[in-house]
Amino acid sequence: MKTMLNIALPKGRLGEKVLARFEKAGFPCPAIHETNRKLIFENPEAGVRYFWVKPSDVAIYVERGAADIGVAGKDILLEYRPDVYELLDLKLGICRMAVAAPKGFRDDPRRTLRVATKFARIAGDHYAARGRDIDIIHLNGSIEIAPILGLSDVIVDIVETGTTLKENDLEVVETVVPISARLIANKAAGKFKAEAIDALVRGMAQQTED
């Protein structure tokens, strides 16, 4: 029987794009294109099973072995540090993790910097590397309003086009790290499904280079 490769796809536009690449890499799955509300699709002939999961959960599925392969943003990998192989930069979903503040903001080094973010670890590491004392305010959404309402001095968040920042009178102060979608693999799956994973990585790498 052909080895089944379990692939966790992030729901949304990015997931659609990577699915097209997986299919082109030799792992097609006609069933996934049918209109229905199913979340798991498989093609035993191609030896692949796809499932749609919340983008921030992909790394958990892969780390715990429910998925052999997945696609996760570098932001998630840096924040949660899952124990997985990071095999390829797919050069999709390109954006950056940045520090943003109200226009004209000046950092006062005499005071603790209040940082609002969803990404406490990334923000913490960024400021720890420069020895800046910060107070992290963990928020789950609408981060942009934190400095406007005086909840924080700056925010650390993902910036794609910068439109939301502009509309809220914020600007990027510095880039923390560039972000893009990464192909990740479970470490044990890499040992026991090596052939299928290698074939998939080669197929994906070729498309990244094209």
Add this chain to the structure above:
Amino acid sequence: MNTTQLKNDEKAVFALRELYGRYGYIPYKMSKFEEYDLYVRNKDFLISDSVITFTDTNGKLMALKPDVTLSIVKNSRDGEGVQKLYYHENVYRVSGSTHTFKEIVQAGLECIGEIDDYCVYEVLMLAAESLRRIADTCVLDISHMGILSALLEGVPATAAQQILRCVGDKNVHELASVCDTAEVAPATRDLLVQLVGLCGKPVAVLPRLGELLQNTAAAGAYEELCTAVCAFDGTALSDMLRIDFSVVSDARYYSGIVFKGFVDGVPESVLSGGRYDHLMRKMHRRSDAIGFAVYLDRLERLGDSDRPFDVDAVLLYGDKDTPATVARAVQALSQTGSVTACRTRPEKVAFRQLWQLNGEEAQLIEDHA
């Protein structure tokens, strides 16, 4: 002994103790507690740096053991030849996935003293045999920290750590850029990138690795790796060995061969070990050392299959049945499987057969097999 009722980790413990004992390893028993100071001084050696502490009656800050190796090294003495020890202990540390403290059952062995090529082979062989005792399909990934350390000689510590992390993640795309930022020589950078891609059976990888490392500072470490791995040639275990440089351990503690074991069905490594001469020096020992740990808690779901029944038989008895009669019937039924005796039909127990005691005889009234 009937081992069908044992859990995976319990079965593994029996098998491993028998294996290690056969090769002259002596069981090592230690206290659950250790002075906290030991862990503070070697924090980076621990898998997780969070430790459960408490103040002992004499005012000393103590810790529930998060690790076994440090305690064994602390109690080791130089000049006593080669000490071969094995353990089966509970340790307490933060679980990677839940971020809460867990009690973890760990078995393993340590070989301390004048470590020669045979000792290295023996420990590797016992690691491979341990995996085979746990599952039929298994892989032992082997690397050598000396190779990576030699290539990273002179690279600032922070950059070296980032590079090692990229190697461990097989993250080639970032490895090159980290090397460039740290001004690592282009030849070394390209070599590191090639090392990450080089993984597979020793017979295929070692010749290519030899060519790559020729005339580099890592040539000596390469020879050591070859000696250890080639000792498996012609043995049944050779098929499960892989050279894989993504096995990286902290170079401040680990000095030579490092390895990780995987079994099919468990999504993470179940065995980890290596040669840790640097830790020995840090703890002011002249002896060398090599060892490994088997994470028994990770075997819990191995070969997980839903058990359809809690017990094989339920025996119903009535008010008139004497304890002796019930006991005789239970005894008879227990010859073929597990039995529970009760007065009324149990609601929450899944059973294969339901028996009713009728005088001296038990009668089968339901069979769900």
